Amino acid sequence: MARTETTADPAAAAASPGVARRRDLNLYWTGQTTSAFGSVFTTIALPVVAVVTLKASPGEIGLIGAAATAPVLLLGFPLGALADRISRPRRALILLDLLSALAAATVALTLFLHAVSVLWLVALCVVMSGGSTLSASVYFLHLRQLVGTEGIGAARARLQAGTYGAALAGRLLSGPAIAVLGAGTALTVDVASYLVSAAALLAMRSPDRVERGPAPSVVQMARGAAAGLNAFRGDAFRRALGVFIVVPVAALAGVTTLTGPFLLRTVHLPTAAYGSVFALSGLMGLAGSTVAGRALAPGRDARRVMLGAFSAAMLCSLLLPLAAGPLPLAAACAALGIGTPVFFGAIANVAVSSVLVSGMSEEVLGRAMSAMQVCAALAGLAGSLGGGVLGDHFGVRGALWVLGLAALAAIAATLPPALRAADRARRAEEAEAAAARTAEPAAAAK
Template sequence: MEDTAAAGSAAPRRRGGGLWRNRDFLVFWTGETLSLYGTQVTTLALPLAAVLVFDASAEELGVLRFLQLVPFLGLAMLFGVWVDRVRKRPVMIGANAARMVLIGLVPALSAADVLNLPLLYAVAFGIGVAQVLFDVSWMSYVPVLVKDRRHLVEANTKLSTTSSSADVAGPGVAGVLVNALTAPTAMAVNAVTYLLSIVSLLAIRTPEPRPAKPERRRSIRADLVEGLRFVFGSRLLRAIALVGCACNFFSVMILSLFLLYAVRGQHLSAATIGLVLGVGAVGGLAGSALSGTVIRRVSVGKAYLVSVSGIFVAPLLIPAAGGSKLMVTGVFIASFLVFYASLSVANVVIVSLRQTITPDPLMARMTAAMRTLMHGGGALGGPVGGLLAGALGLHEALWLAAVLSAVMLVPIALSPVSRLHEMPAPAPVP
């Protein structure tokens, strides 16, 4: 997630409690928690600003979302090459500073009455670029603070728990702020949280060693190929990457179909759908809180097998739901509870495994390759789901997507990750 103080901090005071004595990790965790809650405000306020201020159409909202995601596909691998060559903390500070300024521009431009939709598009794209840069960096930075890789599971459990709590509470807080302040003005709150995150990063004392310079100058292409070769050359990372791509593909497809099916097929209100997703997200919070215990009590492989299987099987409940609206709503909630709880445990296992296996000089490129595959899968899931719904109908498309998702149990059961008893040793530097 090397100095004497940091090494001492990693020594556990009690089982599972080692990081409570690691000051710098706690500072980093606090800053991340604040920015995650703030991000929930922008996640809601940015599209609402487009709708409420500019009366944006569904197509224009689609463009807004696309501009936030497309940097992952186009820039993640290039950023990964660069981040592996430099210290991560200054990059993270710069990325959050960029997000703070860009998000702060929205209320400022709105107050000056010069905000328009093209400017909102530009802000969305800029935020997406900065998010890619930060995401590629922070996963590579955690092992700098957590020197003993046996504590990476604990670190990722803590980070996952606050991420899940932000998913649960964040939309409600964001809704209150947007209602009270207007959508553009509410984004100022997010700008402040990024400022606090920057302060937390500046307060970290653990020295970050400069990455060793290669004996000979290497091209960006050579470094990029080396990163991809490492990921796809490792049977464990390759299995994680392909399953993760499929997971995002089916998750985005099914969620997109679910929203339409819940409104048009089951005639649920927006408030009921919000309740389904909000209560479902509580499963993610519970999964994050229990993930460390689960991993300690069963093998790494079993934790991976059960949690990832839950992600792919839970969607079967959605098209199977029937009866009264109350029963349908209850089954929908059960589906999302299982999905989010499984996803939280799986994320802790997978991220910890990736960080344990990967040598520090390749950490950012590994993360970038994973991010590119996963966001690529997610980007394809929405359009494919739309094509299926147009050809088969919403309910039939949901059944087909859910059944195909469940078929992923076969490669998951055969995966070498599912047979791991404990975290493997780090791979040698190529």
């Protein structure tokens, strides 16, 4: 009897962490999915408020878009260094959820009181962007804490699939909800979703502690910024990757700035149908996340997958300015122009996670991710402001063509050297793995 009990106990002890891990990952999925559902309501509501309620010009809409990226540019490096010192990632995510809920609730109140202005929309974008800048780095730290380095790709694909599925439902419901109940109600849905996300994080049971050093000083933050940039400068493929991140982000930021005015003023899409045009993007994102799991199967080169997906996303973005003619045809073309880049972008996002997160040490991961965010934010800021300026001078449709063609040209020029760098990195990894396999029998013989 004693021997039977002794044999069973280790199995139960070994199974328990796995069960707890799956439970916490399910809770994380629930929180992230619910938050994504609510965020779509705010994403759809803001351009409707700006264009329809406030009659904002393309330049003012560009200012709102720039407000969503400026905090990343100004605070990205310090927050990245701070992320590498956070000893309780889950607690930080809970606080950030609560901060976002408070910001959305405040602007919802101004809508209910008919006191909203462009300044309020700018303030909301600033607060939420600052919070998401920190949470983006902490997100990966917490995810690796839950599933380990080897499980990042599969867990990220699952989380992203849930996010896109929730976004699909949100886009189908947000337009009619805004038309019937108003934009203030839409932001209230987002508030509730942040609270659900915080509750899911609170319900987790796995340990939430990472051994960290003391809080960074200003000098250490500056050094952290340099370390984050060096993580990209020191690798040929990551240098090429910078172009594939920065150029599409700049172009798509400009396109996003102009999409609301284009659909509501140029295509003359009814407000109630505005969210439905984005519904295809949720479905495409869900499909892209599913395809990414297969495309990144063992033995596949995540670098090539990422480069191809980014290139295809930029090519498909040219479908949006083609939207013209009868309203059903124009709406369908616009939906494809919005949705197909999301399909390829979903594949690229999962591939980026696999390439960067698995290839960097935990000590520099937060700073490297923040460096990427800052560079992307600078590109997004330029794209948002540039899109507004181009829209004011060349019209919305003309500006969309300029942004798409310029980005595609930059990607086409960078693709050949990026592919060569990816091949060199792949060969180096294979050589290193072969050397390790050869060394193992020799070490065992000794």
